[in-house]
Amino acid sequence: MKHQSLNVARHPGADAHSFSARKFTGSQSLWLDEIYGNGTPARHPLFGADKADVCVVGAGFTGLWTAIDLKRRDPAVEVVVLEADRCGSGPSGQSAGVVGTYMPKLSTLVQRLGTERALWLARESAAVRGWLGTFCAEHGIDADFTQHGWLWTASSKAQLRAWDETVKYAASLGEEPFLELDTEEIQARTGSPIHLAGIIDPQGARVQPAALVDGMARVAEGLGVRIYEHSEVRGIDTDRGRVTTAQGAVDADTVVLATGAFSRVPALRRGFVTTTSDLVATAPIPEELDASGYRECIAIDNSRLSMTGIVRTTGGRVVFGSAGAALGYQSRPTAPFNRAEFDRMMKALPAFVPGAAGAPITHAWSGMIDKSVDGLPSFGQLPGRTKVLYAVGFSGNGVGPCVLAGRMLGAMALGVDDEWAECGRLMKGTSVYPPEPFRSIGGSVVRAAVIRSENRKDLGLKVGTPTRIAASLAATSSWLPAGE
Numbered sequence: 001m002k003h004q005s006l007n008v009a010r011h012p013g014a015d016a017h018s019f020s021a022r023k024f025t026g027s028q029s030l031w032l033d034e035i036y037g038n039g040t041p042a043r044h045p046l047f048g049a050d051k052a053d054v055c056v057v058g059a060g061f062t063g064l065w066t067a068i069d070l071k072r073r074d075p076a077v078e079v080v081v082l083e084a085d086r087c088g089s090g091p092s093g094q095s096a097g098v099v100g101t102y103m104p105k106l107s108t109l110v111q112r113l114g115t116e117r118a119l120w121l122a123r124e125s126a127a128v129r130g131w132l133g134t135f136c137a138e139h140g141i142d143a144d145f146t147q148h149g150w151l152w153t154a155s156s157k158a159q160l161r162a163w164d165e166t167v168k169y170a171a172s173l174g175e176e177p178f179l180e181l182d183t184e185e186i187q188a189r190t191g192s193p194i195h196l197a198g199i200i201d202p203q204g205a206r207v208q209p210a211a212l213v214d215g216m217a218r219v220a221e222g223l224g225v226r227i228y229e230h231s232e233v234r235g236i237d238t239d240r241g242r243v244t245t246a247q248g249a250v251d252a253d254t255v256v257l258a259t260g261a262f263s264r265v266p267a268l269r270r271g272f273v274t275t276t277s278d279l280v281a282t283a284p285i286p287e288e289l290d291a292s293g294y295r296e297c298i299a300i301d302n303s304r305l306s307m308t309g310i311v312r313t314t315g316g317r318v319v320f321g322s323a324g325a326a327l328g329y330q331s332r333p334t335a336p337f338n339r340a341e342f343d344r345m346m347k348a349l350p351a352f353v354p355g356a357a358g359a360p361i362t363h364a365w366s367g368m369i370d371k372s373v374d375g376l377p378s379f380g381q382l383p384g385r386t387k388v389l390y391a392v393g394f395s396g397n398g399v400g401p402c403v404l405a406g407r408m409l410g411a412m413a414l415g416v417d418d419e420w421a422e423c424g425r426l427m428k429g430t431s432v433y434p435p436e437p438f439r440s441i442g443g444s445v446v447r448a449a450v451i452r453s454e455n456r457k458d459l460g461l462k463v464g465t466p467t468r469i470a471a472s473l474a475a476t477s478s479w480l481p482a483g484e
Contacts, residue, residue: 029094030281030319030363031210032086042086046228046248052080054413055243055252057233059083060092061209061398062391063258064216065406066413071223073410079225080250082243084232084262088213091260092398094367096279096311096321097212098150098299099132099205100397101125103177107169108374113426119173121404121423126177128400129205132212141215143207144314146297150204152178153186153195155302155352158457162303163199177201190300190310191293194351206299206311209399238384254413257382257390260398261370265390270432271378272393273443277367278341279321280349282359286316292355302352304454310352318356320349323369323396341366369396377401378429379408389413393429446473 054070056063059081067079083089102109102118102125109118129147136145154160167178178199181189186198217227231245236255243250257263261274289295289312300310311319322345342364350357372378372393382388389412391405408424415421434442449470453463463471 029210029279029365029367030317031097031208032089032093033363034208035088035093035210035214036086043227043229046082046231046245046250048248050080050226050248050250052078052226052250052252054079054254054256055250056081056256056258057236057243058090058258058260058262059087059217059227059229060090060213060258060260061088061216061402062092062260062394062405062409063256064213064220065403066256066258066409067220067225067406068216068223069406069410070413071220071225073414073416075224077414079220080252081220081225081227082231082233082245082250083227083229086229087217087227088210090262091277091367091369092213092402093210094279094365095209095277095396095399096299096309096319097144097207097209097399098309098311099129099207099400100150101128101177101201101400102376103170103175103201104152104166105375106166106173106175108376110173111374112376112429113423115173117419117423117426119175120419122175125400125404126203128403129203132205132207132400132403136207136212136215139215139219141212141219143209143212143215145205145207145212146314147203147205148296148298150201151181151186151190151195151198151298151300152200153190153198153300153302155194155196155304155308156457157196157460158454159303160197167199177203188293189296189298191289191295191355192352195300195302200298204299206297207399208313212399236386236388238382238386238388241386252386254387254389256409256413257388257392258409260392260394261368263370263390263392265382267382268390268392270435271429272370272372272395273433273440275323275369275371276341277321277323277369277396278345279319279363279365279367280342280345280361281363282318282320282356283362284316285318285356285359288359289316289318289353289355292353294353294355300352308348308352317362318349318353318359320345320353320356369394371395372429373431373433374429376429377405377427379405379412379424379427381412387413442473446470449473 056067067081070077070079102122106122133145136143152163180199186195235244241252297312302308309321375395377391377393379391407420411421412424449467452467453471456463
């Protein structure tokens with residue numbers, strides 16, 4: 001999947017955060033640069049005809065976990081994966097790499113699935129963290145997996161106790177995944193006085209997402225999956241079961257759409273909006289981070305709806321990001337990372353990560369998020385003679401939940417009657433966004449109001465009535481810290 005990003009370079013005599021804007025058609029995130037920046041050759045495109053039991057469109061987390069699950073359930077099933085660019089070149093390889101769970105969104109999950117199934121799926125999502133570490137170890141995948149915890153913090157008095165409702169609801173169902181930290185401890189662990197309070201999920205994990213995708217692709221191929229890169233899908237004949245690309249076609253009994261924010265199906269686009277996930281990465285600065293107190297690879301999200309996320313890598317880089325800077329018209333790809341957003345992030349970085357003050361910025365990129373109304377993904381089947389399954393709307397929280405999505409889609413594709421297929425059938429979002437132009441215009445107005453409101457609250461200032469009303473229209477549950 002193609003996207004645009006910035007080339008951020010350190011120039012002699014220039015300010016540490018200077019950069020020059022430039023458009024790219026390839027992958028330039030830190031993670032993708034580490035995997036493909038050395039000229040690793042691409043897998044060959046699809047030429048001519050192929051045939052499969054299941055054709056998966058998209059080689060990100062959802063697509064590859066689906067392919068792996070299919071082969072593990074039935075080694076004889078023939079699986080083909082078609083990818084428009086390189087494996088993981090879309091949102092999967094551009095995220096912050098935090099392995100989120102459904103625990104912060106448990107109340108919304110209960111609305112979708114009912115209490116019993118929601119608890120089961122939330123617990124499975126929590127178990128994914130340890131399972132991913134084992135998966136990487138068993139297959140020799142160097143994905144920089146760490147499990148030092150995930151922090152949900154308040155960086156202003158207005159944000160204090162933002163997590164109370166989430167914690168209390170989980171406790172009412174017998175779940176206590178979070179521990180509360182006092183001010184002294186949370187500032188000691190983050191190395192920043194901006195964090196006034198917070199809770200920690202001690203089992204929180206993070207990965208180098210593109211390295212994980214790269215390893216998943218190799219595992220899938222080892223199981224017999226055929227992966228074609230640079231094979232953008234041009235059309236799907238749902239009567240004949242034919243998926244066509246520029247230079248070939250795949251005939252399949254079942255098609256799985258795992259394209260996320262790049263979905264072109266109008267019926268699916270109504271259920272999500274595309275928005276940006278903007279991130280920057282510093283050069284390795286382990287000594288500075290250690291000296292400030294930010295010694296562990298803990299992932300951090302604050303409590304703003306226009307959230308700020310922080311990740312430390314094992315190599316001592318800081319990845320700092322925010323979500324929602326731009327909305328895509330008609331849920332199409334969004335605008336590239338721009339100078340104003342870069343400047344805003346650079347202004348905030350020293351406060352959130354004092355150890356990174358003045359650090360050179362080596363990468364800046366803008367990925368895409370397919371944000372649903374309630375913050376949870378939707379699963380389903382499109383009408384037609386061919387079974388065409390889909391999953392969209394991961395809302396920036398895909399590294400962990402996509403593992404579960406692969407299990408659901410795998411079961412649904414094979415017609416298996418188990419708890420995974422049942423959850424997949426029930427995880428059908430019913431809410432849609434307004435039509436254009438109200439979607440983009442209204443979304444931009446609401447987002448601007450949210451930012452104004454939060455900025456004033458953080459300063460202890462009164463929020464005007466028009467701003468307060470507009471900000472209240474934001475779907476709060478879908479903007480909870482998702483870690484991606």
